[in-house]
Amino acid sequence: MFVIYPNVAVDKMSVPLNGVPGRFGVPGHLGAPAHSGISPSALENLDEDLLGSLAMVATTLHFERDAEIIAQGARAEYCFQVISGCMRTVRLLEDGRRQVGEFLLSGDVFGWDAVGEHEFAAEAVTPLTLRRIRLSSIEDRADEDRGFAQRLRRYTADQVRIARARLVLLGRKTAAERIASFLLEMVDRLNSPSEAVIELPMSRADMADYLGLTIETVCRGLTELRRQGTIGVERTRVVIRDSRALALAGSDCLQ
Amino acid sequence: MFVIYPNVAVDKMSVPLNGVPGRFGVPGHLGAPAHSGISPSALENLDEDLLGSLAMVATTLHFERDAEIIAQGARAEYCFQVISGCMRTVRLLEDGRRQVGEFLLSGDVFGWDAVGEHEFAAEAVTPLTLRRIRLSSIEDRADEDRGFAQRLRRYTADQVRIARARLVLLGRKTAAERIASFLLEMVDRLNSPSEAVIELPMSRADMADYLGLTIETVCRGLTELRRQGTIGVERTRVVIRDSRALALAGSDCLQ
DNA sequence: CGATAGGTTGACTTCAATCAAACGACGTGG
């Protein structure tokens, strides 16, 4: 039902929180595991908690919204697993263009693939709780624990497939299709209490940079889907009114 | 660094003959040792030959240009390592839009990340020699050979990073930048005898579908680079005249 | 040869970006 992370040196960052959308409340203080009511925080399911067994060598960290967890180009020494909240990976070009690599939710791991340095920065989309683990610990564990190595392989293979599916989205899909696909992805990943309603943790700007679009185009796309009766939108809350039409709009036959 | 290899590997396969798409090549003689005689190609370097140690359980196959090696959606039972030639992975949307996932050259492996089915098709860009290996063999070897498991992790992590770097290219770069980046990638990967000259194995259409552009836009981009004196182009041969300018044109600071 | 396929170039269109303005929610300070 939940994960016990015993000791843990808790590097604690200030946990302010300027109110705000996406009621990802302040994570309970310290030892408190993924909280009760809201946000099941996925990690309850050990099968899906890749690094759960490394909790004893992990450090738990808290970040406020928009905090930078890792800078682009930082030396790769640690990787991070999201315990609760939402994180984004971003890469900037010199002139300021920004690409969001992925959004990470509970259980997702950032940076384990890094070699010399992290090629993407990592930032908190919402107040965030992370588990920080030395890359060497993962390598060591993989060497000595066959089951872990298998799970790691599966996880990484999944990441490759996911990234490649996004190549199709970015390379060949229209703005409208990208937006529809994105909503479908989020419906799938944010396991909401109610099937049909999702609370997007990220801003339009984040969505735009994830989808290779501009804020305005994302807005217009959402508005258009609403006009068609496919979804309902108001700020961060999206209601899926016709998921069949949405899948169609996203050209997601295979997926 | 400089590999000395006959730039066309010996294939007993008859010559090109332009392709009828979706045609199968001739499967190799079963159990034939990986390289009978010549054609070590790039694989001479064992360090870079991830699956070299599995050669005894591999089957060598030959395909003609444009042959389909694996169909999109095919059951994932085998993976393939390129011995010589160039392979592309492609994914089609229902309406015919096409995205090339990657180009694979000597040593590269296709399909090891697949779970139920291959989400991309694999096709021969040039006459092609492959090593075919059961996915289960890889899994088994990874379980029993720590060094192999490590190399496999490194290889897969590389694939993740490469795919994510392409997200930036497809999501945020202009046509001109994509084309310049592509040339730089190819200069790096096709280790040509002469630093400054590369022979592109793929057509403009393949390049376009790799870069999320149209054939015409690729042509215009190449022409523009030539007009600027950055490269020389004639059909498949590209001469890099000013690699500094090319890197600049590609916005590839980090990379 | 002529046929064909791939490549290049030009004219025009279009989808998404850019520029601009207004709105709404929220927090702050008077």
Added chain:
DNA sequence: CCACGTCGTTTGATTGAAGTCAACCTATCG
């Protein structure tokens, strides 16, 4: 409590980069 400023979002008008359509070129091959 309300006026105000800020920030994120939405909508509209316009621009522009890349797509589409079309013609032509140039290797290659039967």
